[in-house]
Amino acid sequence: MRVYLPPDANTLLAVAEHVLQSHNYVNLLVVDKQSHPQYLTLAEARAHAAAGASIWPWAGNEPEAARKLHAQPDVDDRTPHVERPFDPASRPDPDIVLACAGDVPTEEVLAAAWLLQRQVPSLRVRVVNVLDLLVLPPRDVHPHGLSDTEFDRLFTRDVDVVVAWHGYARAFHQLLHGRHQPERFHVRGYNEQGTTTTPFDMVVLNRMSRYHLVVEALHRVRGQFAGAEALIAHCGQMLRRHDEYIREHLEDLPEIAQWVWTPPEP
Amino acid sequence: MKNQISETAVRGSGTEVPQATPEELELLHRYWNAANYLTVAQIYLQENPLLREPLAAAHIKPRLLGHWGTSPGLSLVYAHLNRLIRCTDAEVLFVAGPGHGGPAVIANVYLEGTYSEIYPNVSPDKAGLRRLIRQFSTPGGIPSHVGPPTPGSIHEGGELGYALAHATGAAMDNPGLIVACVIGDGEAETGPLAASWKAPAFLNPARDGAVLPILHLNGHKISGPTVLGRQSDAQVSALLTAQGWDPVVVSGRDPLTVHAAFADALGQAHDRIRNLQKRGRGNGMSGPAPWPAIILRTPKGWTGPASVDGVPVEGTFRAHQVPLAQVRENPLHLAQLEAWLRSYKPETLFDDEGRLAPELSALAPRRDRRMGASPSAGGTSGVAPLNLAPLENYALEVGVRASTRHETTRPLGEMLRDIYTDTETDPRFRLFCPDETNSNRLGAVFEVTDRCLLEEADDGGDHIAPDGRVMEVLSEHLCQGWLEGYVLTGRYGLFATYEAFAMVSASMTIQHAKWLQHARELPWRRPVPSLNILLTST
Numbered sequence: 040m041r042v043y044l045p046p047d048a049n050t051l052l053a054v055a056e057h058v059l060q061s062h063n064y065v066n067l068l069v070v071d072k073q074s075h076p077q078y079l080t081l082a083e084a085r086a087h088a089a090a091g092a093s094i095w096p097w098a099g100n101e102p103e104a105a106r107k108l109h110a111q112p113d114v115d116d117r118t119p120h121v122e123r124p125f126d127p128a129s130r131p132d133p134d135i136v137l138a139c140a141g142d143v144p145t146e147e148v149l150a151a152a153w154l155l156q157r158q159v160p161s162l163r164v165r166v167v168n169v170l171d172l173l174v175l176p177p178r179d180v181h182p183h184g185l186s187d188t189e190f191d192r193l194f195t196r197d198v199d200v201v202v203a204w205h206g207y208a209r210a211f212h213q214l215l216h217g218r219h220q221p222e223r224f225h226v227r228g229y230n231e232q233g234t235t236t237t238p239f240d241m242v243v244l245n246r247m248s249r250y251h252l253v254v255e256a257l258h259r260v261r262g263q264f265a266g267a268e269a270l271i272a273h274c275g276q277m278l279r280r281h282d283e284y285i286r287e288h289l290e291d292l293p294e295i296a297q298w299v300w301t302p303p304e305p
Numbered sequence: 306m307k308n309q310i311s312e313t314a315v316r317g318s319g320t321e322v323p324q325a326t327p328e329e330l331e332l333l334h335r336y337w338n339a340a341n342y343l344t345v346a347q348i349y350l351q352e353n354p355l356l357r358e359p360l361a362a363a364h365i366k367p368r369l370l371g372h373w374g375t376s377p378g379l380s381l382v383y384a385h386l387n388r389l390i391r392c393t394d395a396e397v398l399f400v401a402g403p404g405h406g407g408p409a410v411i412a413n414v415y416l417e418g419t420y421s422e423i424y425p426n427v428s429p430d431k432a433g434l435r436r437l438i439r440q441f442s443t444p445g446g447i448p449s450h451v452g453p454p455t456p457g458s459i460h461e462g463g464e465l466g467y468a469l470a471h472a473t474g475a476a477m478d479n480p481g482l483i484v485a486c487v488i489g490d491g492e493a494e495t496g497p498l499a500a501s502w503k504a505p506a507f508l509n510p511a512r513d514g515a516v517l518p519i520l521h522l523n524g525h526k527i528s529g530p531t532v533l534g535r536q537s538d539a540q541v542s543a544l545l546t547a548q549g550w551d552p553v554v555v556s557g558r559d560p561l562t563v564h565a566a567f568a569d570a571l572g573q574a575h576d577r578i579r580n581l582q583k584r585g586r587g588n589g590m591s592g593p594a595p596w597p598a599i600i601l602r603t604p605k606g607w608t609g610p611a612s613v614d615g616v617p618v619e620g621t622f623r624a625h626q627v628p629l630a631q632v633r634e635n636p637l638h639l640a641q642l643e644a645w646l647r648s649y650k651p652e653t654l655f656d657d658e659g660r661l662a663p664e665l666s667a668l669a670p671r672r673d674r675r676m677g678a679s680p681s682a683g684g685t686s687g688v689a690p691l692n693l694a695p696l697e698n699y700a701l702e703v704g705v706r707a708s709t710r711h712e713t714t715r716p717l718g719e720m721l722r723d724i725y726t727d728t729e730t731d732p733r734f735r736l737f738c739p740d741e742t743n744s745n746r747l748g749a750v751f752e753v754t755d756r757c758l759l760e761e762a763d764d765g766g767d768h769i770a771p772d773g774r775v776m777e778v779l780s781e782h783l784c785q786g787w788l789e790g791y792v793l794t795g796r797y798g799l800f801a802t803y804e805a806f807a808m809v810s811a812s813m814t815i816q817h818a819k820w821l822q823h824a825r826e827l828p829w830r831r832p833v834p835s836l837n838i839l840l841t842s843t
Contacts, residue, residue: 040818048701048713055717059724059797060691062832063825065818069804071842072745076707081700097706142713143842149707192745205842300707 041066041183042172045206046145047077049084050170057088069205071142073238076149076299092184092193097167098149100142100156101133132195133165134264135256140169141205144228147242148203150249150298155256158270162260167193169204183269190218201261202226203247225255232252239291250274250288310524310602310620311538311556321579321801322392322572328371330564333384336416336668337560337653339661340380341608342649343412346434348627349439349642355659358644370442370634371449374625375489376409377607378521381567383413386485389571390670395483398794399676400472402498403489403521404451404462408441411455416661417669419456419677423829426484429757431659453824456677459793461820464812465492467786468516469501472516473508474790475681477776478732480586482514482681483578490522490531497782505549505596506759506810507778507787510585510770512732513579517548518598524603525622531707541600551577551595556602558620563603570599593758608648610641651841681794684831687731688795691834695722714841718747721799725754725774735791736786737776738801750775789817789836797834804840814838 040089041064058066067120078095087093097258117300139148145168150167169175172184178184185193194200196219204211208226214219233244242248254274257267284292308471325333348371353364379401390397401410414420415437420427427433427440440446447598450462453747460471471484492498504516522541524534531539540555545552555570572596581594606624611617614637618628629638629645654662673680680686699716703709721736728734736742736750743751755773762769776787781802788800817836824830 045713046701048711049696049717051713052696052699052720052764053715055720056693056696058835060693060801062837063821066835066837067814067840068838069840070713070843072841074710074712077703077709077711077713078706080703081696085696085702132836146707188410193589198758218728229563299709300705302705 040064040173042069043067043170044069044141044172045170046139046142046168047075047079047084049077049079049081050088053084053088054170059212063073064152066211069141075142076146078145087168087170090176092167092169092185094193095166095168096169098152098300099133099137099164101163101165112115118173132198133163134198134260134262135162136165136198136200137218137256138167138169138194138200138202139204140172140211142200143238143242144203144205144247147247147249147252151201151252151256153300154249154274158273159257159264159266162264162267164256167200175211175218177217179209180217187219194218196220197223199223199225199261201252201256201259202228203252204228210226225259227251227255237285237289237291239281240285240294243278246275248278250278309740309771310558310604322389322568322575322711323477324572325388325565325568329388330561330568332664332668333388333564333568334560335382335662335663336387337377337384337479337564338649339416339654339665340384340409340412341377342646342651342654343415343437344373344376344380344408344745345609345642345646345649346438347371347408347411349629349632350438351443352435353439354767355431355655355657356646357657359746360639362639365632365639365642366443367633368442369627369630371408372403372405372476372626373609373628374382374523374525374605374622375406377402377404377521377609378601379409379487381563381603382487382519382521382601383410384668385418385564385567385571386619386676386713387669388568389575390674390676391668392572393575394674395575396481396674396679396681397676398459398472398475398482398484398679398681399457399473400460400468400484401451401458401462401493402460402465402468402487404447404460404468405548407448407450407452407455407462410451410458411441411447413436414456414675416665417675417677418666419675422678426467430658431657434655434659445765453827453830457675457679457682459682459790461816462754464816465489465787466495466497466782467501467813468492468515469498469504469518471790471793472518472785473501473504474787475794476508476514477518477735477787477791478512479514479681479794480512480582483552483575484514484516485519486516487519487521490520490524490533491526493520493522493533494526494531497780497786500783501780501786502545502548502550503778503783507757507776508596510581510594512772515596516580517574517578517596518545520545520552520598520600522600522602523600523607524620525605525625528622529564529620529624537626545598545600549595550598552598554600554602556600558604558607558685560608567599567601573694574599603607610645613641615822634647657769684793684795684833686795686831689731691734692725692727693720693795698723712746712827714746714839715749717839718749721747722749725750729753732774733796734795735774735776735788735796735798736801737798738790739779739784739803739806740777740803741803741841742775742777745839747801781806784811784812785810785838786838789813792834792836793820795833799837799839801839801841805839807840
């Protein structure tokens with residue numbers, strides 16, 4: 040059994056090329072048919088599909104050096120962890136990991152990462168996209184399971200991870216069983232809420248919107264970060280505005296419906 | 306007790322299949338006895354397989370697990386299909402809907418020789434017979450139902466409902482194949498099977514093989530009556546007629562009468578299948594064609610104990626599993642079992658070395674025409690791999706990341722379109738979808754093909770044609786069941802469905818995954834293309 044959640048068209052093509060020619064598997068591909076932001080070039084999509092899950096460095100703001108450290112294939116699992124440092128530039132780990140699986144959750148996570156980086160610039164954010172769901176369990180549970188070294192390279196060993204994914208939250212937790220400190224994963228997913236309403240209202244009702252994710256992330260980070268309180272207040276306001284706006288106009292706020300990523304200023 | 310089994314006979318046989326002579330029917334009857342004998346022996350015995358010694362309690366398995374009730378009917382159909390194949394050289398795939406009748410199917414693939422070829426230690430001799438009976442439903446042995454270890458099978462005998470859908474998928478793009486699909490009256494009560502009767506609206510005689518449903522009504526489930534079992538021949542026939550079949554009824558309790566009628570019915574069905582195909586392939590005609598079907602009414606647990614402890618068994622629900630339950634403890638049951646086994650005259654069927662009598666061996670088809678050796682059940686053998694064009698043909702240009710929006714599935718539709726084009730002359734790919742191909746943004750496929758429908762055209766359709774290769778039917782069970790039948794016979798495909806309704810067929814997915822898991826442990830089963838399911842959300 041294989042479960043793929045391609046976040047965009049090119050990753051879907053890369054996965055489809057593999058599954059259509061494969062043998063002896065059940066392959067589930069989960070995709071939304073509506074328009075979504077497109078993220079990866081074909082070459083990147085192929086690499087991402089081959090890896091199953093990757094850090095999207097362009098969507099986070101970790102210092103280049105820290106990411107490079109984590110890109111080393113031979114990082115030893117047992118390297119003593121550096122205590123939460125005081126000098127942000129020298130921290131090897133991000134302050135928070137935002138993980139996503141599925142196209143709608145990916146869009147919300149990217150929007151959340153974008154808000155965090157703009158409003159709380161001192162916060163180090165990492166974005167991880169999970170395309171092949173079954174990289175999550177340990178390898179003795181599923182052959183696609185990442186080694187502990189690979190898993191920790193993506194999700195660190197002890198940084199909190201806010202997850203948005205397409206399915207039930209508890210199903211994601213079940214997959215994480217056996218990983219290091221699974222309780223640091225805070226999963227949002229479909230919670231059987233909502234019926235015929237706007238696309239963004241669906242993620243709001245299931246508490247997986249960009250604003251919910253931002254608030255969750257800021258509650259989970261350890262330490263004080265300038266701008267955090269203001270951003271939490273902003274998120275609350277936006278959720279109230281959203282609620283009022285869709286009841287009045289019967290469609291999503293333009294800044295949400297038309298939100299696109301703008302690359303961070305250098 | 307109301308019972309719909311009457312003595313009817315089909316008159317006349319087909320042109321390719323001569324009417325069976327009395328001598329031929331007598332031989333067929335003995336072959337059927339051999340299958341029934343081995344069925345009962347598998348359910349009950351652990352020793353003394355040829356019954357050359359008086360039966361003793363020590364010869365009986367301590368745990369009796371198996372299904373007798375459906376087995377004589379399965380063996381009747383199998384034995385007669387053997388004759389049809391010998392007369393016509395047709396490739397026939399056997400789908401046992403009542404797959405809990407595992408001992409009957411095992412008995413038949415053993416008698417035809419395929420079982421011993423695949424499992425050499427279950428040899429066609431005394432030692433092999435002992436292994437055959439001891440392995441059935443025992444630890445370290447084989448399950449009581451049809452499954453991946455059963456030669457020639459593509460259909461698990463567990464959850465009921467999918468036999469006819471699997472048979473239909475196997476027939477698609479398999480023009481030489483006849484899929485004989487036995488459907489029990491229990492399975493006929495399920496939703497998926499009820500939907501599956503729509504196959505004639507989707508099977509094109511010009512390019513697809515044929516499905517021959519054999520609706521076996523013995524009137525009872527585990528502990529109660531079946532609906533179709535209680536209905537009249539006219540009612541059951543009307544059900545099938547309405548769905549595009551042209552059924553005949555074969556019904557009876559006297560074996561030789563039923564043998565004659567069933568042989569005729571099969572011969573006629575074969576003729577009609579070939580005529581439909583000739584017409585379709587000659588002038589490209591399409592349009593709805595009534596396909597033959599057989600309604601077979603015989604007693605449940607036929608030829609078994611008429612009654613046990615004064616209670617009727619044969620022809621009742623009590624024949625469903627193990628009619629005699631206390632054989633080790635109750636000498637009366639033991640004696641009754643011995644009389645039952647000896648009623649088949651095993652000494653006339655097998656010699657002292659356990660070899661089947663040569664005049665009976667001669668009734669099995671040869672080599673890969675034996676249903677246990679069906680090439681179609683053999684996975685990818687003979688099916689070319691799927692060739693895909695370079696992904697660059699479909700990939701989106703991504704400039705500034707996440708700054709442009711696009712429908713994610715649309716390029717996939719273009720990829721599927723090109724697969725259809727590439728496989729046009731060697732068809733081995735189909736897309737299955739309730740009715741959302743366009744809505745799922747996969748509509749590019751309609752640039753090169755259509756939705757398949759054999760029913761009369763009207764003006765309101767969009768890309769509907771009898772030779773269309775996109776299979777749209779508003780039943781997740783059918784879409785998935787067809788695709789499973791298609792991939793289990795070596796071809797490639799994709800089932801695209803709305804995620805909220807995919808749960809309708811989720812249980813099928815689990816069954817299919819179990820099949821693959823078990824099949825992978827069997828070196829003689831070649832790999833089959835994956836079951837691919839695209840779950841779309843809105």
